[in-house]
Amino acid sequence: MLTNSIAVLSVTALMAQSAMAVNAYDKISFANVGFAGTFQSVKKMSNIYDNSTCKCEVEDRQWFSGTNAPLADYLSVHFRGPLTLSKFAFYTSPQFVINDSSSSDWTRGAYYDASSQTSSNVTFLTKAGKNSPCLGNALSYASTNGTGSASAATLLESDNLISSDQEYSIFSNVSCPKSGTGKGCGVYRDDIPAYYGFGGTTKMFLFEFEMPVETQKNSSSFEYYDMPAIWLLNDHIPRTSQYPNNANCSCWASGCGEFDIFEVMNGTERNHLYSTFHTFQGIEDLGTGIQSYGYIPRDTSSTMRGGVIFDSNGNTVTFVSNSTTFDDSLTVSSINSLFI
Numbered sequence: 001m002l003t004n005s006i007a008v009l010s011v012t013a014l015m016a017q018s019a020m021a022v023n024a025y026d027k028i029s030f031a032n033v034g035f036a037g038t039f040q041s042v043k044k045m046s047n048i049y050d051n052s053t054c055k056c057e058v059e060d061r062q063w064f065s066g067t068n069a070p071l072a073d074y075l076s077v078h079f080r081g082p083l084t085l086s087k088f089a090f091y092t093s094p095q096f097v098i099n100d101s102s103s104s105d106w107t108r109g110a111y112y113d114a115s116s117q118t119s120s121n122v123t124f125l126t127k128a129g130k131n132s133p134c135l136g137n138a139l140s141y142a143s144t145n146g147t148g149s150a151s152a153a154t155l156l157e158s159d160n161l162i163s164s165d166q167e168y169s170i171f172s173n174v175s176c177p178k179s180g181t182g183k184g185c186g187v188y189r190d191d192i193p194a195y196y197g198f199g200g201t202t203k204m205f206l207f208e209f210e211m212p213v214e215t216q217k218n219s220s221s222f223e224y225y226d227m228p229a230i231w232l233l234n235d236h237i238p239r240t241s242q243y244p245n246n247a248n249c250s251c252w253a254s255g256c257g258e259f260d261i262f263e264v265m266n267g268t269e270r271n272h273l274y275s276t277f278h279t280f281q282g283i284e285d286l287g288t289g290i291q292s293y294g295y296i297p298r299d300t301s302s303t304m305r306g307g308v309i310f311d312s313n314g315n316t317v318t319f320v321s322n323s324t325t326f327d328d329s330l331t332v333s334s335i336n337s338l339f340i
């Protein structure tokens with residue numbers, strides 16, 4: 001049961017957050033999530049291996065609207081170390097509103113269990129593909145340790161600790177149609193394994209994981225020393241470029257969507273996990289986004305369970321609870337009991 005919780009903010013009406021103390025919670029809620037807006041997809045990537053002429057062009061603005069938009073789109077799931085993943089699950093429900101007992105149950109649509117090495121509907125990808133001067137490294141299938149490259153889809157091994165700065169991602173096992181404007185996965189790099197992320201307006205992602213303290217020494221070679229994170233991206237972003245050197249090489253900068261579920265923001269607050277929306281809802285500074293002013297404590301010595309729910313009413317709730325289970329169906333009451 002989550003006893004220490006907070007409704008952090010309403011994303012359409014940014015409140016006077018600075019007046020409130022930064023505190024620890026086991027649940028963080030956002031309300032009114034979803035708006036009508038636009039973003040620009042990548043139309044063309046040219047000369048991607050040429051240092052001086054590598055460039056990208058964007059399409060005209062495309063509109064989105066509705067509950068949870070633009071995060072109602074397909075999302076890929078991203079992990080940064082120090083982190084060990086023992087379970088992952090993705091659920092959908094036809095209609096679920098937090099605290100409303102007339103909601104519908106959740107059905108598991110994807111699953112990964114490290115200890116039994118079983119999975120369904122997941123593909124582990126990582127940035128171990130070919131490097132492009134304007135796009136960065138291409139996605140590849142991840143090898144068993146999450147960061148090496150593999151020639152075919154490979155399950156993450158059971159003892160799968162990744163260190164600071166190391167990353168991998170999870171997509172569904174549904175292959176993308178051909179790359180192209182207006183196609184299901186948009187325009188994407190032709191040298192990647194291309195899969196859909198996880199779609200739907202009403203969706204839930206659950207995780208069982210550890211975020212142990214980094215054992216290597218800090219140095220300037222780390223970008224994110226001891227700053228683990230689990231986050232969601234509009235799946236178009238990693239299929240073109242997660243870390244481009246030109247904003248037109250991904251739809252991120254025009255606001256196609258990122259949500260950080262559990263993220264350490266800096267070395268000073270290395271044991272605080274914040275949640276952040278990086279969309280243009282209610283804010284003009286996309287990089288800062290709308291961040292919770294409360295945080296969920298990072299337990300560095302034991303396993304954490306929790307995740308995020310995007311409900312049918314525009315509530316987004318991130319939570320950590322030892323009562324989290326990963327069954328193939330989760331009842332309304334079992335989920336609502338996490339929020340009493």
Ligand SMILES: *[C@@H]1O[C@H](CO)[C@@H](O)[C@H](O)[C@H]1NC(C)=O
Pocket residue numbers: 119120121122173174
């Ligand atoms: C995708 O996962 C589902 C669920 O486990 C499975 O039934 C299906 O065969 C998989 N498809 C591919 C192409 O691997």
Ligand SMILES: *[C@@H]1O[C@H](CO)[C@@H](O)[C@H](O)[C@H]1NC(C)=O
Pocket residue numbers: 051132133
């Ligand atoms: C781009 O070209 C310059 C000059 O030839 C070289 O120093 C640099 O390493 C190149 N960068 C990449 C990413 O290839």
Ligand SMILES: *[C@@H]1O[C@H](CO)[C@@H](O)[C@H](O)[C@H]1NC(C)=O
Pocket residue numbers: 143144145146147148149150
């Ligand atoms: C991960 O596996 C790859 C081979 O797929 C290997 O080259 C790499 O060194 C491994 N990384 C670590 C941190 O062990």
Ligand SMILES: *[C@@H]1O[C@H](CO)[C@@H](O)[C@H](O)[C@H]1NC(C)=O
Pocket residue numbers: 108109110121172173174196197198199
């Ligand atoms: C796998 O995930 C995709 C993306 O959300 C979904 O469309 C598909 O129905 C899922 N497959 C199964 C077997 O649940």
Ligand SMILES: *[C@@H]1O[C@H](CO)[C@@H](O)[C@H](O)[C@H]1NC(C)=O
Pocket residue numbers: 057058246247248
């Ligand atoms: C991105 O594309 C727009 C319009 O297509 C262009 O005006 C702008 O200069 C480009 N930005 C960069 C950084 O290349």
Ligand SMILES: *[C@@H]1O[C@H](CO)[C@@H](O)[C@H](O)[C@H]1NC(C)=O
Pocket residue numbers: 265266268269274291
């Ligand atoms: C660390 O991140 C938190 C949350 O974003 C922020 O409140 C705090 O000011 C940051 N501290 C430093 C030293 O940047």
Ligand SMILES: *[C@@H]1O[C@H](CO)[C@@H](O)[C@H](O)[C@H]1NC(C)=O
Pocket residue numbers: 218219220225226266267268270
């Ligand atoms: C690691 O070092 C960087 C500077 O290189 C510093 O900004 C950061 O706060 C340090 N992290 C920790 C956890 O000490």
Ligand SMILES: *[C@@H]1O[C@H](CO)[C@@H](O)[C@H](O)[C@H]1NC(C)=O
Pocket residue numbers: 302303320321322
């Ligand atoms: C969850 O269980 C672990 C033991 O597995 C315990 O150390 C931790 O304190 C529990 N967390 C909460 C929030 O109750």
Ligand SMILES: *[C@@H]1O[C@H](CO)[C@@H](O)[C@H](O)[C@H]1NC(C)=O
Pocket residue numbers: 007029098099315317339340
């Ligand atoms: C759910 O109900 C609990 C207990 O009444 C309340 O504290 C919480 O804010 C509600 N959550 C939402 C998202 O409405």
